[in-house]
Amino acid sequence: MKSMIAAGLAVLAAATVSMTAAVAETATTPEQDRVALQRLYAGMLPGVKPDDFVTGSVALDPALRTQWEDIMQFPPFTFAVDHGKDLFQQPLADGKHYADCFDNGGVGIRQTYPRFDEKTGQVVTLESAINACRVEHGDKPLAPYRGDLAAISAYMASTSEGKRFDVKVPDDPRALAAYEDGKRVFYARRGQLNFSCASCHVQLAGKHLRLQVVSPALGMVSQFPIYRSTWGEMGTLDRRFSECFEQVRAMPLPAQSEEYRNLEYFLTYMSNGLPVAGPGAQP
Amino acid sequence: MTISLLHKVGGFAAALALALALALPVLWSPHLAVAAEGAANAADVAAGKALTFDRKKGNCLACHALSGGTQTGNAGPALKDMKTRFPDSEFLYDRIYDEQKYNPMTVMPTYGKNHALSEAEIRQIVAYLLSL
Numbered sequence: 001m002k003s004m005i006a007a008g009l010a011v012l013a014a015a016t017v018s019m020t021a022a023v024a025e026t027a028t029t030p031e032q033d034r035v036a037l038q039r040l041y042a043g044m045l046p047g048v049k050p051d052d053f054v055t056g057s058v059a060l061d062p063a064l065r066t067q068w069e070d071i072m073q074f075p076p077f078t079f080a081v082d083h084g085k086d087l088f089q090q091p092l093a094d095g096k097h098y099a100d101c102f103d104n105g106g107v108g109i110r111q112t113y114p115r116f117d118e119k120t121g122q123v124v125t126l127e128s129a130i131n132a133c134r135v136e137h138g139d140k141p142l143a144p145y146r147g148d149l150a151a152i153s154a155y156m157a158s159t160s161e162g163k164r165f166d167v168k169v170p171d172d173p174r175a176l177a178a179y180e181d182g183k184r185v186f187y188a189r190r191g192q193l194n195f196s197c198a199s200c201h202v203q204l205a206g207k208h209l210r211l212q213v214v215s216p217a218l219g220m221v222s223q224f225p226i227y228r229s230t231w232g233e234m235g236t237l238d239r240r241f242s243e244c245f246e247q248v249r250a251m252p253l254p255a256q257s258e259e260y261r262n263l264e265y266f267l268t269y270m271s272n273g274l275p276v277a278g279p280g281a282q283p
Numbered sequence: 284m285t286i287s288l289l290h291k292v293g294g295f296a297a298a299l300a301l302a303l304a305l306a307l308p309v310l311w312s313p314h315l316a317v318a319a320e321g322a323a324n325a326a327d328v329a330a331g332k333a334l335t336f337d338r339k340k341g342n343c344l345a346c347h348a349l350s351g352g353t354q355t356g357n358a359g360p361a362l363k364d365m366k367t368r369f370p371d372s373e374f375l376y377d378r379i380y381d382e383q384k385y386n387p388m389t390v391m392p393t394y395g396k397n398h399a400l401s402e403a404e405i406r407q408i409v410a411y412l413l414s415l
Contacts, residue, residue, distance in 0.1 A: 192397045194383070199390040207358045209345050214358075249399075 030169045030179050030269050037202075037270050041218045045206050053219030054277040060206045061213045067283040076227040077154055077279040080234045084155030087148055093138030098152070101133035110160035111276050114167060114265045116175040123178045123261040127153055127236055131256070144255030145239035150225040154234060157225065157278035165222070165276065167269045182266030185259050186217070191250030197263075221268045223280025234279065237264055324410055331411025334404050341400065341408055346391070350415060358390065365412045376409050 028036070041053065045060065052059040058068040088098050088106065099105035103112075113126040124132070130152050131141035142149035169179045186197045197217065200209075205216035224237040231239075241260050242252035253259050335341045336352070343349065346358035369375040378385060380395030380402075394400040400408070 192399050193392040194397055195390065195392070203388070203390055204358050208356045209358060210354050210356050 030176075033183070034270050034272055038218060038273075040202070041205065041216050045216065051275055053216060054222035054271075054274050055280075056215035056220060056223065056282060057213035058283070060215075064213060064283055068281065071229075071281050071283060076281050077225075077234060080151045080154045080225070080227070081158050081279060082155075083148075084151035084153070087152050088155050092134060096137045098130065098133055101129065101136065106156055107159045108163060110157045110278065111163040111165045112167065114261060114268055116168070116170055116172065116178060116265075118170070118172065121174040122258065123182075123265045125237075125256065125261050125264050126156060127238065128256045128261060130156075144236060145242070146231075146233060146235050150234040150236050150239075153225045153236060154279035157276060160276040160278075163276050165268060165272045165274055167265070167272055169265075169269060178262045179266055179269065181259065182262035182264070185263040186266055191245065191248035193248045195248040197244065217267060217270065219271050219274050219277075221264065222271055222274055222277045223282070224278050226279060227281040229281075229283050327407045327410035328414045329411075331407035331409070334400070334408050335411055340404070341394070343408075362412060363415055365415045369413065372409055372413055375412060376405055379405050379408060 038050070041048075042050070048059045055065075055068065058064045091097055099107075103109050110126060113129070114123045115129075116122075117124045127144065127149055130149060131144075134141055142152075169175050189196045189199070200214050201217040201220065204214045207214050221237060224240070225234050226240075227234050228240075236255075238255040238260055241263065242255070245252040333340075335343045335349070338345075343362065344352045344355045346356045348355040348357065348361040348363075350363060365375070369378075379400075381393045382389045382391040383393050383396075392399055395402060395405055
């Protein structure tokens with residue numbers, strides 16, 4: 001009897017150890033997450049070439065593709081890029097320029113954002129870096145959703161044409177925590193309709209909601225800032241985040257809030273290796 | 284005397300029972316009850332249809348194909364043969380109230396649990412869906 005109990009305890013102990021090991025194994029690295037997600041979409045949407053994911057739902061629907069090709073004959077973001085270039089070259093309040101705030105004078109660097117800032121321990125998006133640059137040199141920050149901020153961001157993205165996303169999660173527990181938080185925001189259900197970002201953009205990618213084709217999360221950030229026909233103008237990624245939150249009847253978070261920045265960090269890391277396609281246009 | 288009283292009472296009881304048996308179908312006509320229920324159900328079906336199609340209420344067509352619906356989505360299964368698929372209307376009610384209880388991964392809104400629809404509204408939608 002005693003030996004039976006001992007044997008039972010040994011089995012229990014072994015089970016506990018193996019369970020602990022299993023829990024440890026489920027914590028994945030950002031790189032494992034990225035490979036897994038890209039593999040998932042390759043299986044779900046086998047007709048889409050990897051680089052075509054940057055065009056969103058356009059890559060999934062021939063009719064949308066035709067509309068998009070028509071739009072791209074005279075890209076509606078051209079004015080924003082020209083205006084953004086003018087703004088970018090104008091001096092800030094103290095005579096410094098945007099170029100002074102960025103690596104390589106701000107040219108060809110879009111694919112490296114968002115970045116983790118070791119000094120503040122925070123994720124820095126391109127838009128938050130543009131506004132931080134303005135504040136540092138005596139100007140007021142720009143409104144987050146549209147207008148001049150979208151224009152400057154559009155111009156900077158245009159100088160990264162052909163480059164591929166290369167976002168880093170450095171070996172710093174705070175960076176990993178920011179990435180994990182972004183992942184949590186992406187997969188957490190919210191709002192009266194009880195959707196997570198992943199409910200639609202992973203589980204329903206390629207399906208129709210009414211006539212809308214749901215876009216995959218992979219490559220989603222690549223075209224931002226973007227001209228959306230439903231907006232009739234340019235908008236930033238934050239504008240789209242807030243719109244999505246409203247669509248699931250959740251309270252949008254403040255633009256450039258920590259959670260939005262972390263979400264962008266996670267999403268852009270997932271698109272590492274895909275080309276920058278911003279500014280973009282969506283039918 | 285006792286016997287004849289008993290006999291009388293028994294006869295009265297028998298007569299009463301017979302009278303009731305004859306009167307009951309007239310007093311509680313199953314036809315009348317069905318007609319009343321049918322009218323209530325028709326009203327529920329009509330209200331349920333409006334809620335099902337309303338983009339601010341059920342908006343069921345966003346995901347489900349439905350006879351008579353245009354521009355329907357395909358994220359969920361088509362809503363047809365509902366009486367065969369859901370012989371128990373309470374089960375259908377429950378699925379609309381909180382589908383996550385049955386499928387934790389579902390993308391269907393938990394309409395009742397999250398107060399996107401009232402219990403009465405879900406009952407009306409159930410009445411409509413079971414008419415499909």
